[in-house]
Amino acid sequence: MMSSSSGTPESWISSFCSLLGHEYFAEVSEEFIEDDFNLTGLQTQVAMYKEALEMILDVEPEEDDEDEEEDDDEEDESIEGVERMRHGERRNHSRIASDLSVIESSAEMLYGLIHQRFICSRAGIQQMSEKYELGHFGVCPRSHCEQARTLPVGLSDIPGEETVKLFCPSCLDVYVPPNSRFQTVDGAFFGRTFGALFLLTFPEYDLTKRGADVMAGARVPEDDKEMLNGMYRRNIAPSLGRARIYEPRIYGFRVSEVARSGPRMQWLRDKPNDVSELDEARRFAEENPESDDDDESMNLNGRPVRRLRQRRRNGAGGGSPMETNGAESEL
């Protein structure tokens, strides 16, 4: 067990979060971990679950010895560290070393899986927003994103598949963290949901702002609060669009699309000049004035492949682009 310089022992959680490479992690509150509901299903995910959980919470393992009780009575703040250390040593003696390393790695796995859930909770996402403002998650490496703040995300919720990545809300793409120390951090400990949930939870962050303005918590200005598809218009991929697409040139002449090495990926960084083009529901109504948005209207072009898609969609979502709090009802 590590001790901080002040003499009070550092908790397992804060020492885990202060390890090199763990800068993206939030400190999960004990309150969150102690609520069994939050841990549903995790028992079967890690070996020596109970011991791992005890380690995370710095709970002394239950022992039969009577003499331990006496020690506990005398504990006060100043000697707690010493006590814990002594207990730690004893644990070392009473458990074989291989068990301890299993528990240690189980504890890290368990913490990561709890963390995936925690950062999607009210308290957790709040803590992550503070880290975001402080710039703990770094910036987008894309030149046109001009140092836009990123968010740590997983590409999978299942541990062992992918390492942590950085999601840039300004270009809606994901990047490998610049430092190799993050390439050992499991992406599942952040999960697939956090990045997008962050945007939906904090729509007020002004995504066009950079650096010190983000640090100061820059918010969408009152006079520019037009919504589109569940987001403030100005926050929809602000670093994409015509002016922010690379145009390859040779001696000043643009490389043509039809050249073998011509541009083929510009769509990835494109955005309509007028974002209201993205208002699909409105456009649909305008382009199909007769329709009342029902199933038949979707078949107007009559291609079988589309009807097939349509049918499937009807099964899932009722045939219109439904949205609930900015999330679409399709999986």
Next chain:
Amino acid sequence: MMEEFASESDSDYTSYWRDWFISSRGNEYFCEIDEDYLTDRFNLTGLNTEVQYYQYALDLITDVFDLDCDDDMRETIEKSARHLYGLIHARYIVTTRGLAKMLDKYKKADFGKCPRVFCRSHPLLPMGQTDAPHQKPVKLYCVRCEDVYNPKSSRHAAIDGAYFGTSFHNIMFQVYPALVPSKSAERYIPRVYGFKVHAAATLIRWQNSQRADMLRRLRKLEVESGFKEDMGGDDLDEEEDEEDELGADGQGDAMHVVG
């Protein structure tokens, strides 16, 4: 290609200053300019007005500097030599020999790898955003996503982009078209508990329609698109199959409103 230029010692000449320069920390993006190229005055046309103490600087680069001077003067000339080397470098790397040297470095990923996850560590090339010196620092170009990235290290981020220029990386792929990797529509889709975020999803659908338009244009002109998924096979994200299919015929605007 690689063997051809692997050895620098074909001549018994040792390039003292240039060896030092390209092996200095932070100068990893530069290749060594040939003696032959440096000594042909034609290649240096116009550079004499760009750098202070041009002749001394050139002498330093070519290891014939023998001026007896104080440290301040020496430092000024040294600085001029580095700048001159960079300016000559921009010209050299678009020659056959220079391109080949840079290709060699590219293959070794000396310029780093694309940070974009779906580019799967594709190697990068250095590039300038302008050909004029002292304007903008060097950036890195990924031919897979066709986008421009900032160098990771601050040492590299401080290099003048004009030492690579705006054309070099594009010439590289025009001269060696086989180096252009196949393009992929694979991408990140923001989700919350499995549900797509509506604002992002509508933009992605719009972008996909732009891609479909481009593929249609290319098909009409019988130009190869470079997409593996093109023509028939659609190994796009299966959850995306309501989008314009790369294999399907064109006129698909109505389906965008479907969602």
